[in-house]
Amino acid sequence: MISGFLAQHADEIRTQTLEHVWLTGAAMLFASAIGIPVGIWLTRHSRWAKPVLGFVNVIQTIPSLAMFGFLLPLPWLGDRAARIAIVALVGYALLPIIRNTYAGIHGVDRTLSEVARALGMTDMQRLFKVELPLAAGVILAGLRTATVICVGVATIAAAVGAGGLGEFIFRGVASVDNRLVLAGAIPAALLALGADGVLGLIERWVRVPGAARQ
């Protein structure tokens, strides 16, 4: 019975999964492009850290369905469902990315930053040669959390017609068909676990041996 269901919906599952990956991937790309530089900027302008982190924290507390609803009537954004979905997902991904980038760089041994300056590194050299490599593990942990959040929240994006694996879940709930719900939920869970695992491996790989002992 299950194999029959899978055979019947295989193409659809594949398409929705790819759509889901696309939505999450695009959102993560934008969120990283915004979040990492903002996190770095905050380490240089610490007095802004509290208000900025507070603001992205507030975004995080908005229920996802409500967030999609808020964005729907906006001009240009509301024209295409995928745009709404990506903007909402970026909003949810920002907190872990900004917070971890800020905390990761702040957590770098101050002595090493001082030595970097004393050896004659410019601000950019200090950032790219010392601070970012040493903070990479913490920054990646933030990206990992953000990705898992995005994969989960992206299932709600189907409510505004953005596609993705949420399509199955909403259809399944509407028609009280658990097979449809699972056809969306299982691949979404596997995506989240897969992304978490891969990023976890990269995180272990970039972690600096002995950094904590230095």
Add this chain to the structure above:
Amino acid sequence: MATAIEFRDVSLQAPDGRLLLDGVNLRLEEGTTTAVLGRSGSGKTTLLRLVNRMADPSGGTVFIRGKECEQHNPIQLRRGMGYVIQETGLFPHFTVARNVGMVPELNGKRIDEARIGKLLEQVGLGAGQFSQRYPHQLSGGQRQRVGLARALAADPPILLMDEPFGALDPLTRAEMQDMLRALLERLKKTVLLVTHDLDEALYLASRIVLLEGGKMVTDVAAEDFLKSEIPAVKAYAEAFHRSQKEPQ
């Protein structure tokens, strides 16, 4: 002998209004080693930070090779001075070779393996054995030797050393002092050595400066330090030697 570094009536006020340095006048001749002694918080490290413009004085002037410090570009000035601190100063994500070659790398020149090998040998480390290791794979003494090799890599005329052997056990410390003394005799660098170890200062330096509360108490030839009649100098020497005799 030409003057390498000169402090002329130098003061530095902290943002909270405290005077970290108060009217310091000091000359360091080229090729000599000057030790700065003093208790914690006396302004030793602050004095050293003024030389490479990690801090700028709020009063008076620091001259480096005859030119006012403020006229030196801080980045270029720092690259032209060796800098050694306690063992935490090595970058944990770089190999020994990359750590040693860091200042030339910042100047856009990668130094070759042969030069790295020479620098490591100079500080008593076998290049083949150590150049590809990471700092956490070295002992405290070895890390300190790498730190010294890094400071010498760009062949700077001035070396700034802030408690370089402070974290080492007494035996390794003595070994390092022997190595540094031999090296300095050969290389003729101008060295500003911050320490609170009087024996280290007497062994390595030709002049000794004592700071107290940001003020310079004395600036004498090393051999005259223990003969000084200045109460603060006598008190420092007595306190130091008493702490050496007390069981740890």
